[in-house]
Amino acid sequence: MLSPERRTSMAERRPSFANFSGNSNHIDTLMVPHLAGIEDPLPETTPEKVDVLIAGTGLVESVLAAALAWQGSNVLHVDSNDYYGDSAATLTVDQIKNWVNRIHNSKNESEPYKNAKLYISSSNIGPDCKYASRDFGIDLSPKILFAKSDLLSILVKSRVHQYLEFQSLSTFHTYENDSFEKLTNTKQDIFTDQNLTLMTKRNLMKFLKFVLNWEKMPEIWQPYADKSITDFLFNKFKLEKPQVFELVFSIGLCSNMDTKVPLALNRIRRYLVSYDVYGPFPVLYSKYGGAGEVSQGFCRSAAVAGATYKLNEKLYSYNPTTQVATFTDGSKVTVTEKIIMSPTQAPEGNKHVPEQKYEVNRMVCLVEKDCKEWFSEDESAAVVVFPPGSLKSGNKHVVQTLIMGSGSECCPQGTSIWYLSTTESGVRAEMDLDAALEALEISIIRESSEEITNDNDIVQISDDGRPIINSVRLGQSFKEYVPRESVQHLMKLSYTQLTSTPPFDVVNPALFDNDELNNRANSVNKFIPNASDNGIIYTAMPSSEISYDEVVTAAKVLYEKIVGSDDDFFDVDFEDDDNDAMPTGASVNGVINYENAIEDDEEDIQMGEDDSNEFVGEMEI
Amino acid sequence: MSNPITSIKLVLLGEAAVGKSSIVLRFVSNDFSENKEPTIGAAFLTQRVNINDHTVKFEIWDTAGQERFASLAPMYYRNAQAALVVYDVTKPQSFIKARHWVKELHEQASKNIIIALVGNKIDILEDNENERKVAREEAEKLAEEEGLLFFETSAKTGTNISEVFLGIGEKIPLKGLEDEHNNNGLNVTEDQRINLANTANASENASACSC
Numbered sequence: 146m147l148s149p150e151r152r153t154s155m156a157e158r159r160p161s162f163a164n165f166s167g168n169s170n171h172i173d174t175l176m177v178p179h180l181a182g183i184e185d186p187l188p189e190t191t192p193e194k195v196d197v198l199i200a201g202t203g204l205v206e207s208v209l210a211a212a213l214a215w216q217g218s219n220v221l222h223v224d225s226n227d228y229y230g231d232s233a234a235t236l237t238v239d240q241i242k243n244w245v246n247r248i249h250n251s252k253n254e255s256e257p258y259k260n261a262k263l264y265i266s267s268s269n270i271g272p273d274c275k276y277a278s279r280d281f282g283i284d285l286s287p288k289i290l291f292a293k294s295d296l297l298s299i300l301v302k303s304r305v306h307q308y309l310e311f312q313s314l315s316t317f318h319t320y321e322n323d324s325f326e327k328l329t330n331t332k333q334d335i336f337t338d339q340n341l342t343l344m345t346k347r348n349l350m351k352f353l354k355f356v357l358n359w360e361k362m363p364e365i366w367q368p369y370a371d372k373s374i375t376d377f378l379f380n381k382f383k384l385e386k387p388q389v390f391e392l393v394f395s396i397g398l399c400s401n402m403d404t405k406v407p408l409a410l411n412r413i414r415r416y417l418v419s420y421d422v423y424g425p426f427p428v429l430y431s432k433y434g435g436a437g438e439v440s441q442g443f444c445r446s447a448a449v450a451g452a453t454y455k456l457n458e459k460l461y462s463y464n465p466t467t468q469v470a471t472f473t474d475g476s477k478v479t480v481t482e483k484i485i486m487s488p489t490q491a492p493e494g495n496k497h498v499p500e501q502k503y504e505v506n507r508m509v510c511l512v513e514k515d516c517k518e519w520f521s522e523d524e525s526a527a528v529v530v531f532p533p534g535s536l537k538s539g540n541k542h543v544v545q546t547l548i549m550g551s552g553s554e555c556c557p558q559g560t561s562i563w564y565l566s567t568t569e570s571g572v573r574a575e576m577d578l579d580a581a582l583e584a585l586e587i588s589i590i591r592e593s594s595e596e597i598t599n600d601n602d603i604v605q606i607s608d609d610g611r612p613i614i615n616s617v618r619l620g621q622s623f624k625e626y627v628p629r630e631s632v633q634h635l636m637k638l639s640y641t642q643l644t645s646t647p648p649f650d651v652v653n654p655a656l657f658d659n660d661e662l663n664n665r666a667n668s669v670n671k672f673i674p675n676a677s678d679n680g681i682i683y684t685a686m687p688s689s690e691i692s693y694d695e696v697v698t699a700a701k702v703l704y705e706k707i708v709g710s711d712d713d714f715f716d717v718d719f720e721d722d723d724n725d726a727m728p729t730g731a732s733v734n735g736v737i738n739y740e741n742a743i744e745d746d747e748e749d750i751q752m753g754e755d756d757s758n759e760f761v762g763e764m765e766i
Numbered sequence: 767m768s769n770p771i772t773s774i775k776l777v778l779l780g781e782a783a784v785g786k787s788s789i790v791l792r793f794v795s796n797d798f799s800e801n802k803e804p805t806i807g808a809a810f811l812t813q814r815v816n817i818n819d820h821t822v823k824f825e826i827w828d829t830a831g832q833e834r835f836a837s838l839a840p841m842y843y844r845n846a847q848a849a850l851v852v853y854d855v856t857k858p859q860s861f862i863k864a865r866h867w868v869k870e871l872h873e874q875a876s877k878n879i880i881i882a883l884v885g886n887k888i889d890i891l892e893d894n895e896n897e898r899k900v901a902r903e904e905a906e907k908l909a910e911e912e913g914l915l916f917f918e919t920s921a922k923t924g925t926n927i928s929e930v931f932l933g934i935g936e937k938i939p940l941k942g943l944e945d946e947h948n949n950n951g952l953n954v955t956e957d958q959r960i961n962l963a964n965t966a967n968a969s970e971n972a973s974a975c976s977c
């Protein structure tokens with residue numbers, strides 16, 4: 146029970162496993178591969194007995210479901226909502242309305258959402274209006290994907306990436322002195338930036354070189370190990386405030402001035418090594434909605450591997466002694482190993498949900514502006530960071546903003562979605578978010594307004610005669626600028642999301658120890674009479690992290706708890722691995738790689754995680 | 767093969783055991799199996815077809831069992847350009863389900879989706895016309911009302927199977943020809959799409975901007 150014996154993997158259990166020999170055309174017996182190893186006919190009802198029950202189709206839960214299903218576990222994956230994604234869902238405007246209502250009427254003692262406020266311009270969105278509810282895909286946890294990251298590797302390995310479409314995001318703005326500074330993140334940018342002194346350029350180069358291999362140079366950073374990154378950059382590298390802020394808040398995406406040196410260095414490097422993996426940009430996002438799409442992709446992968454899916458299914462209680470889980474519709478299932486559950490799905494009468502003491506405050510605005518002024522050419526998204534002290538509200542924490550334009554297919558042409566978030570809490574958070582929203586509005590009105598499009602500052606010409614698109618362009622006249630129009634809000638949503646994960650911390654494995662049968666010496670494990678959720682392991686709510694970086698770590702910890710080791714986490718053995726040249730249309734006597742024949746004859750399939758590309762070539766000095 | 771290629775995402779919908787996977791198997795591998803396993807899992811298969819001077823690459827998504835409890839993920843049909851809604855001509859219930867899927871697609875899928883209504887297993891009728899439980903006229907009427915292509919097929923004998931896909935291929939606006947008035951950006955998307963499995967372009971781009 147403690148560490149269950151390793152089950153045979155999906156590939157091993159597949160009857161065609163033994164006989165299948167790659168590209169062979171000479172298999173004589175007519176044999177259709179069992180589709181994903183399911184030998185029995187599909188049951189009409191939910192299974193009576195499963196290895197693992199997962200409740201909630203958020204990111205961590207979905208990655209876990211797929212990992213377990215491919216490993217060979219029998220998984221029942223449910224969600225109390227009628228849509229996929231849970232805490233990571235991508236929702237239409239109508240679904241947002243219902244979601245807000247649900248939060249207000251929640252009977253979950255540990256409801257991780259609160260203070261939800263919603264405004265919808267009903268003259269603009271709805272039946273017979275300019276825009277339909279489903280023209281929008283609104284993310285509850287907006288995320289960006291670093292080009293070099295563990296989730297990206299898993300996406301490729303599991304081939305879930307084939308279900309998704311990714312686009313690039315290269316524009317990171319730092320808001321400073323009431324204007325947007327576009328990030329200087331390449332050697333070229335640094336050299337051509339006329340605002341930098343020679344000294345600053347040299348210091349910046351020195352730091353960029355250091356940070357790529359910072360662990361190997363303890364003599365440089367160790368004295369600052371407990372200090373803040375801002376301290377380190379000012380004092381050790383003699384960088385000036387604009388550069389420090391860019392490095393810490395835009396490149397590193399840190400949430401306040403006090404982020405510790407090693408953590409911040411890792412975060413800065415994450416950006417730099419991701420640059421140029423797929424092209425001249427550090428991050429990507431999935432079209433049609435971010436985290437919601439990714440979690441759906443993993444759910445589909447889990448289903449392909451045999452997991453059973455049921456939406457609209459809510460747990461009523463679990464009895465760890467009989468191992469029977471009962472749902473609110475009266476159906477029951479015996480769970481032989483573990484129940485994994487998101488706090489959003491906790492049954493009434495729950496007493497084991499870990500304390501959610503950190504706030505992430507979010508605001509989402511649908512605006513009638515395409516915001517292409519903020520995007521790079523051919524892109525439809527941008528990140529805008531408001532460093533501490535940059536806003537009228539005197540913000541202590543960063544406000545991070547993700548802007549999605551219509552090219553992401555998350556919103557119709559002529560509109561965009563602004564996602565703002567902060568780790569600040571309470572009233573201060575509200576003030577910071579409002580101030581950031583206002584700053585964004587003023588900027589976009591100014592930048593998109595006609596009268597100044599002829600301003601000389603808009604396009605700077607570099608030495609070799611190429612125009613440099615420069616978003617600083619309107620900075621000078623900004624203070625005097627009085628907006629004449631206002632930004633039309635189509636929808637405005639704000640809410641507080643609670644999480645047990647502190648900002649930038651990875652999830653704490655001890656959280657998952659509400660597991661009676663494993664009987665770890667932890668007070669939260671105690672059997673509590675009348676609790677509806679004894680023995681249930683709760684996942685952590687998404688943290689404030691804007692990237693996907695915590696997801697795989699959390700899923701792996703849970704996986705290890707269930708399987709005994711994470712050695713074969715997504716050790717997926719696709720039958721057609723060496724076989725992507727298999728002629729489609731050619732009969733291989735009925736043996737087609739049906740459940741996973743994701744072949745793309747135009748592409749050279751390479752695994753992303755261990756490519757030998759030199760990273761950031763242009764960073765080398 | 768230098769002629770332009772249009773990729774079409776095609777999804778399959780229909781009640782269990784109507785022959786969805788068999789239709790795909792016939793189309794992709796020209797094969798059939800009497801005892802086909804119910805599909806829990808299927809990701810997608812690709813098949814190229816030449817239509818006139820054009821290559822159409824079908825990206826065929828079979829269901830993965832998620833539809834069983836009405837839990838199909840929207841990503842399944844969201845940006846599909848084509849759908850096969852399949853029923854079994856000997857099972858009236860499956861036709862009712864097909865109506866339901868047509869309605870669902872009209873509500874949820876992209877506006878320009880091309881839907882083919884497919885009545886499968888007509889080979890059974892050859893031996894005994896009494897087995898027919900869904901009148902051809904009834905299905906034709908539905909197709910007419912909803913603007914669907916309509917075919918009666920047999921995955922077992924292969925009757926009409928390639929016609930279904932060719933019929934769809936002919937209705938799809940082809941790349942290059944109609945790029946100007948592209949419907950809803952159907953194919954434009956391809957170009958900005960980044961293939962995560964392919965990092966090869968990195969070095970090129972790196973050299974382009976190093977100084």
Ligand SMILES: Nc1nc2c(ncn2[C@@H]2O[C@H](COP(=O)(O)OP(=O)(O)OP(=O)(O)O)[C@@H](O)[C@H]2O)c(=O)[nH]1
Pocket residue numbers: 780781782783784785786787788789799800801802803804805806829886887888889890919920921922923
């Ligand atoms: N006689 C006859 N049988 C068929 C035909 N097509 C499929 N079948 C049989 O019908 C059964 C179901 O076929 P599948 O292709 O698995 O059906 P499906 O729609 O994919 O089923 P699910 O994946 O369970 O939803 C199998 O036993 C097939 O052999 C046909 O055209 N004629």
Ligand SMILES: [Mg+2]
Pocket residue numbers: 786787788803804805828
């Ligand atoms: Mg099937």
